[in-house]
Amino acid sequence: MPYGAAPSGHDYRAKDKSARSTNGVSSYRQSQYQAHKSAVKWHEHFRHYLKHHAQSLIQALMQQLRSPFSSLLTYGVIAIALTLPTGLYLIADSVKSMNQQWNESAQISLFSKKSVSLPKIQGLADRLRKHPLVAHVKLMTSKQALAEYKEIYKGRNTLQLLGEKNPFPSILIISLNAALANPESIEKFANKLQQHGETQTILLDTLMVKRLSKLIEIVNRTVLVLVIIFAVGIFLIVGNTIRLEILNRKDEIIVTKLIGANNGYIRRPLLYSGLWYGVIGGIFACIITIISTVYLKTPIAEFSQLSEARFQLSILDANAILIIIALGASLGWLGSWMASYRHLRQIEPT
């Protein structure tokens, strides 16, 4: 095939030929030709852009699979960096469910004034039942309270001390809505009840709930700090891996730059390489977490049964798995972008 004879396809020398053929033709025809040419160009460029993205995605994965040992090391480091905060998050989530159980067991006992009539107390109970924080209200009349007392202290001298008089007021036992209740809201609600005209006194024990709530806050903050530290770690690991990859391929990068490749073209496979490190590291992290959860589940269940703590270790759900993989992918991409942006600018043909 002679050099001048161009095969079909996009050929910029063909442009010269077409341009020559437009000599003498009206400027209108020429502008039509230019418009058509630019439209084709835009379409072709976009097609090439997408094609190169797809190629880079596959090439980057293949490149990693070709050197399985070094790739596995990077996946492993990323997986461990993602597993630690994930594990702690699961523990925090489990403790949170325990706290909910504590909140559920939180009850307020409202002792009414002796002077308040039963219908009034019943009215107060009805009003409280409508409150969003209240799950249900049990009314114990003064007679019921005395009967219960007598039942408990049957045969003891204390009953004689009471005589015929009933010292007990009516009591409202208010169980709280576990989903909405927290130590602060419970305390606020109890203070409000105390101010009621019918209320003699309020009994409330939130110390345990408060302690657990503070513990959860500590764990949550620890998870956040660990997530940030390990995220920076992953960012640096991927960045360093890509930096070494760039240095290893320095000659190839120089050649492609000399031929006309821009930084975007060279950077694309590196970005996908970072993305794959993050995605596969994330998948490994999920596998490690699931295996660890399964391994710990039985002894925790046994401990829970023995201690009546109703503690259950949370497991990774589909959403959490997706978040971990997406987090790994984003950090891998970012680390790779940072390294390639910096180093590709420094590598120029001389």
Place this chain on the structure above:
Amino acid sequence: MIQLHNISKRYPGGHDALSDISFSIEKGEMVFIAGHSGAGKSTILKLIALIEKPSGGQIVFDKRNLKKIRRTVIPYHRRKIGMIYQNNLLLSDRSVFANVALPLEITGYKNKDIKKRVRASLDKVGLLQYENKLPMRLSSGEQQRIGIARAIVSKPSVILADEPTGNLDPALSKEIMDLFVEFNQVGVTVVVVSHDVDLLLRYGERVLTLDKGKLIEDYRKKH
């Protein structure tokens, strides 16, 4: 096609590679740049391909002032040029076909066009039968021809060749120079840097001679 106006180039460290060079190369011309080592021959090619920037003066390439070209546009400028190097600069882990296809892949040609063009180029330099081999398995003359195939595959309007026959014996050198003459005959501007006197005497229609960074002669063969 290419005009150099009062070009000078000083490398970091103070070495003057070129000083006050001016000449122009017309479209479809074949020009040799001759001179001793360190005369500044290769620097001229590097300046035209924007591998280096001039310290002074202006270069106009295809009616475009290269001084005003932005950094991001440089790759597109290089795509218009077919550059051939003395040491080939081939990718050793890719096949002959993949090496030659690289400029077309970068530009975004369709696969079927890439196949056609690469095969046409390899056929032109007589290496079609080696398309699946690794370049390092071939002789230095064949490697040089792969470099040429890569340079012509995107059908550039200008070919810049830096000592293309430097490592080759006279027979192979003639073969390669005949290829350049053939490209030039179909309208391609060819600029060859060489210090091979035999080559210059045989093919040099126009020879620019440099000495210590200065243009000392612009010789044109009389017909």
